[in-house]
Amino acid sequence: MARAADCFAKRVSGLTMRPMRQSQLFTKTRRDAPKDEVAKNAQLLIRGGFIHKEMAGVYSFLPLGLRVLNNIVQVIREEMNAIGGQEVALTALQSPEPWTKTGRWRDDVIDVWFKTKLKNGGELGLATTHEEPLSAVMAEYIHSYKDLPKYVYQFQTKFRNELRAKSGIIRAREFLMKDLYSFNRDEKEFRAFYETCAAAYKKIFERVWIGEKTVRTFASGGVFSKYSDEFQCISPAGEDTVYMHEEKGIAVNKEAYTDEVLADLGLDADELAEKRAIEVGNIFPLGTRFSEALGLRFKDETGQTAPVVMGSYGIGPGRVMGAVVEVLSDEKGSVWPREISPFAVHLVALPGGNAEVAREADRLYEL
Incomplete structure (x- = not known):
């Protein structure tokens, strides 16, 4: 075992972190x-002292786990900033007003709300997503075509009353989400940014070492559009079923798997392999649904008023962390890519009783 003078050296990354002596770490590994707990990612993270399970689908991040999570956040932040994103922090508590305007306050429309009654008789909800509140904010600042395009993102805790929560930190009831929203003049401008963001997502997954396992997946657009895109990390631990074309590196989600979709993508069913996968990101065209409902309009070059064209782009840092554990772990435990590992170096003084070695270890620690 490492002696008290042994330490973890600080990471080399975009984050500045002080080194830590292992003897000061309050967590311990568990047998x-x-x-x-049935999910491998949660089993390994709990045993390693990275997270603590509070209840089904709810996990606390301990010092090592929080360092990993923060490093993933930093990777995502760097790539979002690189494509022009502006970071904000919206509230988790939500008023019914903007959600009622879009029809999404109703439990039969969004069935994972956590809601509560106020003492004055009003009602609040814990945000499941942030299209409505951000659209309302942007309506105060966007008035002219000169105000567009804009790209706004945040890292925010989301709350979802999930029916199933048995996949560790891959599907939780409380979790951190990066959601970016795009605001464009027209469909052409929106589509160009949509592909820019897809490329940024590819960089993110490559930086955390799951890029080779992650494929852009054709999916249903739900109530927003005909189609959307998911980024699915191929893993037996995944909750989703996708049909993947190995050579082309694309896939179709089972929920969107139809002859029409295959024809649109130029795919032959015989060329596709069925895989289990973890959804680590998604990008959605939103059209003008939210801008029309919430008065987010602008005047174009001719003076005509038009609704802003929007898009939504999500990545769950905790879900990415869980996917990394599922995909990269081995028989000895979790394997962390250098860029997101809690520490880059574990400095060990051996032999433990040698004073000269201990002094040199302390000197290196203080560098």
């Missing part, structure tokens, strides 16, 4: 994970 076993909780008996009710």
Whole structure:
């Protein structure tokens, strides 16, 4: 075992972190994970002292786990800033007003709300997503075509009353989400940014070492559009089923798998392999649904008023962390890519009783 003078050296990354002596770390490794924890990612993270399970689908991040999570956030932040994103922090508590205007306050439309009654008789909800509140904010600042385009993102805790929460930190009831929203003049401008963001997502997954396992996946657009895109990390631990074309590196989500979709993509069903996958990101065309409902309009060059064209782009840092564990772990435990590992170096003084070695270890620690 490492002696008290042993330390973790600080990471080499965009984050500045002080080194830490292992003897100061309050967490310890565990022989076993909780008996009710079935997901490999949560089992390994709990045993390693990275996270603590509060209840089904709810996890606290401990010092090592928080360092990993923050490093993933930093990777995402750097790539979002590189494509012109502006970071904000919106509230988790949500008023019914903007959501009622879009029809999404109703539980039969969004069935994962956590809501509460106020003492004055009003009602609040914990945000599941942020299209409505950000659209309302942007309506105060966007008035002319000269105000566009704009790209706004945040890292915010989301709350979803999920029916199933058995995949560790891959599907949780409380989790951190990066959501970016684009605001464009027209469909052409929107589509160009949509592909720019897709390329940024590819860079993110490559930087955390799951790029080779992650494929852009054709998916249903739900109520927003005919189609959307998911980024699915191929893994037996995944909750989704996709049909993947190995050579082309694209896939179709089972929920969107139809003859029409295959024809649109130029794919032959016989060339596709069925895979299990973890959804680590998604990008959605939103059209003008939210801008029309919430008064987000602008005047174009001719003086005509038009609704802003929007898009939504999500990545869950915790879900990415879980996918990294599922895909990269081995028989000895979790394997962390250098860019997101809690520390870059573990400095060990051996032999432990040698004073000269201990002094040199301390000197290196203080560098």
